[in-house]
Amino acid sequence: MASILYVCVRPERGAAEAEHASFQRGLGVTELDQLDLVRNPLSDEVLARHDGFVIGGSPFNVTDAVKTPLQQRVEADLERIAARALTGRTPAFFTCFGIGVVTRMLGGALTLKHPESTRVTEIVTTDSAASDPLFGPSAPALTVFTAHKESAVAVPPGATLLATNEDCPVQAYRAGTRLYATQFHPEPSPQDFANRMTFYRNNGYFDAAAFDAVEAEILAAQDVGGEGLLRRFAETVA
Structure with a gap:
């Protein structure tokens, strides 16, 4: 059985759990290994042991x-995972904060000009996504959850844009064949989100008075x- 590692980058334990x-539910797996990267650095042994990563x-x-x-250490460890995926050795799926780490690693730029509050929104897939094993079946559009302050200015060098919308031009891309990054959150159900x-009421992702x-x-x-994206990612890992 393929082993997928969930990499936690949230200091808030309740939100992380x-x-x-x-x-785990989104991937459709019965077991999902976990690394709390906030409290434990990424070891070479953990990096080599798993068949796929979700961040x-x-x-x-x-x-x-x-x-x-x-x-600084967390960002450096995430870059190690991204570099491994970029070589095609181990697939990885980065979300939200992670797309910023990957964008910078690939030589791209980040901006605060395209924030999206905590909300449900629609993104559209690109022509290049049609042949992608994860995004192709979701064409031409899909509904997702967003909550972020920074985003990529443009798709970074060497990457393929897979999804976009007017509010945030870079919603998802693939670098190489096994490194995916999304600005949105693919994993939560409406109730999850x-x-x-409740953990981020006062973090500026939405008006706390309008909770x-x-x-x-x-x-x-x-x-x-x-x-659907995560299920297909798990299938590629398997």
Whole structure:
């Protein structure tokens, strides 16, 4: 059986545990190994042992002007995973904060000009996505959840844009054949995403005074498409 590792980048333990459960359900696997990268560095043995990686979100931002040694180490460890996937050795699926790490590693630029609040939105797939094993079946569009402050200015050098929308031009791309990065969150159900809001009520992803209205919009989301991407990712790993 293929071994997929969920890499946690969230300091909040409750949010991390819930995200792990969301990824396990989204991937459709009975077991999902976990590495809490905030509290444990990535070892060479762990990097080599697993057949695939999924990387969760984080309140960290690559564009942060001041970074703690912890954040610097976390970003360096994520780059090691991305570099391994870029060579084709082990597939990896980076989400949210992770797309910033991968974009910088590939020589791309990041911006704060295309933030998306905590919400449900529609993204459209590109012509290049038609032949992609993950995104092709989701064409021409899919509904997803977003909550981010930074994003890629443009698809980084050597990568293939897979999904976009007007508010955030770079929603997903692939680098090589086995490295995927999405700005959106593919793993949560509407209830999962609503629950996550409680951990980040005051982090600037939405108006805290409008919590109930935002939560209601999230819970009303229909046909959210991220789970299909993760299931197909798990199939490629297997």
